[in-house]
Amino acid sequence: xxxxxxxxxxxxxxxxxxxxxxxxxxxxxxxxxxxxxxxxxxxxxxxxxxxxxxxxxxxxxxxxxxxxxxxxxxxxxxxxxxxxxxxxxxxxxxxxxxxxxxxxxxxxxxxxxxxxxxxxxxxxxxxxxxxxxxxxxxxxxxxxxxxxxxxxxxxxxxxxxxxxxxxxxxxxxxxxxxxxxxxxxxxxxxxxxxxxxxxxxxxxxxxxxxxxxxxxxxxxxxxxxxxxxxxxxxxxxxxxxxxxxxxxxxxxxxxxxxxxxxxxxxxxxxxxxxxxxxxxxxxxxxxxxxxxxxxxxxxxxxxxxxxxxxxxxxxxxxxxxxxxxxxxxxxxxxxxxxxxxxxxxxxxxxxxxxxxxxxxxxxxxxxxxxxxxxxxxxxxxxxxxxxxxxxxxxxxxxxxxxxxxxxxxxxxxxxxxxxxxxx
Numbered sequence: 001x002x003x004x005x006x007x008x009x010x011x012x013x014x015x016x017x018x019x020x021x022x023x024x025x026x027x028x029x030x031x032x033x034x035x036x037x038x039x040x041x042x043x044x045x046x047x048x049x050x051x052x053x054x055x056x057x058x059x060x061x062x063x064x065x066x067x068x069x070x071x072x073x074x075x076x077x078x079x080x081x082x083x084x085x086x087x088x089x090x091x092x093x094x095x096x097x098x099x100x101x102x103x104x105x106x107x108x109x110x111x112x113x114x115x116x117x118x119x120x121x122x123x124x125x126x127x128x129x130x131x132x133x134x135x136x137x138x139x140x141x142x143x144x145x146x147x148x149x150x151x152x153x154x155x156x157x158x159x160x161x162x163x164x165x166x167x168x169x170x171x172x173x174x175x176x177x178x179x180x181x182x183x184x185x186x187x188x189x190x191x192x193x194x195x196x197x198x199x200x201x202x203x204x205x206x207x208x209x210x211x212x213x214x215x216x217x218x219x220x221x222x223x224x225x226x227x228x229x230x231x232x233x234x235x236x237x238x239x240x241x242x243x244x245x246x247x248x249x250x251x252x253x254x255x256x257x258x259x260x261x262x263x264x265x266x267x268x269x270x271x272x273x274x275x276x277x278x279x280x281x282x283x284x285x286x287x288x289x290x291x292x293x294x295x296x297x298x299x300x301x302x303x304x305x306x307x308x309x310x311x312x313x314x315x316x317x318x319x320x321x322x323x324x325x326x327x328x329x330x331x332x333x334x335x336x337x338x339x340x341x342x343x344x345x346x347x348x349x350x351x352x353x354x355x356x357x358x359x360x361x362x363x364x365x366x367x368x369x370x371x372x373x374x375x376x377x378x379x380x381x382x383x384x385x386x387x388x389x390x391x392x393x394x395x396x397x398x399x400x401x402x403x404x405x406x407x408x409x410x411x412x413x414x415x416x417x418x419x420x421x422x423x
Contacts, residue, residue: 023202024142028151030201031135032158034098037190038131039162041105041124042070044170044186047268048179055179056114066121068375073125075370081130082363085137086356091203093134098194101127106187109180132366136346137358141204146291148350149300153287153343160276160283160339163249167272171265221360224353230418231352233411234301235365238345240404241308242373244315245338247397248275250378252331255390260324274328275335282307282339290344298415300348305408307341312401319394341404352415 045052049063056062085093104124111117136152143151170182225232252271256262262270286303293299314334321327346362353361377397384393 024147024151027142027201028139028154030197031094031139032155033193034094034131034197035135035155035158036162036165037098037102037186037193038128039159040166040169041101041186041190042128043163043166044182045121047167047171048174048182051174051179052117056117058114062114064378065118067378069118069122070125071370071374073122074129075367075374077126077129078133078363078366078370079360080363082133082360082366085130085133085359085363089203090134090138090141091201093130094138095194095198095201097127097130097134098197099191101131102187102190102194104187105190106184108187109183129363129366132346133359133362136350136362138204140346140350140355140358149290149303149344149347150284150287152345152347153283153285153290153339156283156339156342156345157280159342160279164273164276167268171268221357221364224357228352228418230301230411230414231349231361233407233414234349234352235368237304237308237404237407237411238365239368239372240400240407241338241341242369243377244311244373244397244400246373246377247315247381247394247400248334248338251381251385251390251394255319255394256324256327258390259322260327270328271331274332275338278332278335279339279342282336282341283343284339285336286340286343289340290347297351298412300344300351301408301412301415304341304344304348305405305412307337307339308401308405308408311337311341312398312405315398315401316395319391319397 045066052058052066053063081093101124104120104127108117108120108124111120135155139151139155140148166186169186170179173181173185225235249272252275253268256271257267260267286307290300290303293302311334314330314337318327318330318334321330346365349361349365350358381390381393381397384396
């Protein structure tokens with residue numbers, strides 16, 4: 001597929017620096033809303049599982065298939081979309097993805113069988129897979145250097161807000177109007193947003209290329225990882241971190257429900273809103289700290305190590321605690337530390353790799369995060385919970401953060417070593 005990567009458009013490095021700076025942050029705001037719907041759309045289905053089970057006569061295994069269908073297609077498609085993104089206009093990729101996944105989300109409301117519901121869910125994972133490779137690449141152009149982590153961290157907060165809003169709104173609409181309402185409304189709003197941003201979002205100026213998108217980019221990326229093992233360690237570290245993130249999303253509502261005898265609604269709200277709300281603050285904090293240390297190579301990695309190391313004991317203690325108020329405090333601290341790490345997921349990777357590989361590197365990292373976290377954490381934790389109890393399983397999940405911290409520490413050492421060798 002031959003596509004040109006750019007057109008003449010707004011460049012963040014214009015003579016009018018103040019105007020360029022303002023527009024660079026406006027881009028963050030526009031992408032924030034797109035990412036909000038990206039996560040609200042994917043999260044909505046979990047709030048209406050009981051309604052789907054009733055309408056389609058589904059068992060727990062079939063409901064699990066709905067969750068896995070999205071994870072597998074999303075993970076498999078991300079590297080492919082990353083390849084394509086590196087050879088096309090970022091704006092085109094972002095807005096086309098938004099329209100496609102929003103249309104699929106709306107079309108899900110038309111499902112009449114489990115098979116059609118499953119296919120729509122899988123298709124939505126495919127549609128959403130292009131967003132992060134394209135959006136992170138665009139933000140990296142608009143925010144070089146000392147504003148990158150803050151821009152990425154601010155954008156990351158939409159993940160948390162979208163996750164909470166998607167679940168709460170879908171549950172509220174489901175109780176009053178049936179499960180189809182949330183899919184239809186979120187989809188229509190997403191398509192409307194795409195039409196508005198088509199006039200406002202501008203392609204940044206970057207090097208023009210007429211190369212074809214191909215899997216040779218993956219081979220080049222693999223060669224780059226061999227030359228820069230620090231980048232490979234960052235990718236693996238993200239997989240370990242995402243394992244624990246999925247544990248938080250999937251299992252904490254059940255943990256609060258079982259241990260403290262809360263209602264399902266109370267447990268779901270406290271587990272999601274508290275952790276994600278604290279992550280918003282953590283992401284802002286992590287972005288600010290990392291940008292201040294960005295003049296030191298590997299500074300963003302140090303912030304990630306800090307987030308992982310401080311999160312681990314909170315996860316462990318969360319699984320042991322028997323007092324609700326203390327558990328909620330630990331959960332909030334867990335979420336805050338997670339946000340500190342998340343602000344620099346892609347910013348630290350971009351420091352290690354050429355700009356021409358931002359799309360494919362984001363796609364590969366996202367794929368690893370979902371394959372190691374999204375598809376394994378529910379099963380592994382379910383097995384441990386069955387054998388030893390859910391509290392025990394959550395305690396053991398803290399090892400994921402410890403592993404991530406070890407991997408990132410080695411990455412930091414290798415980064416500093418390479419600087420010393422070339423200086």
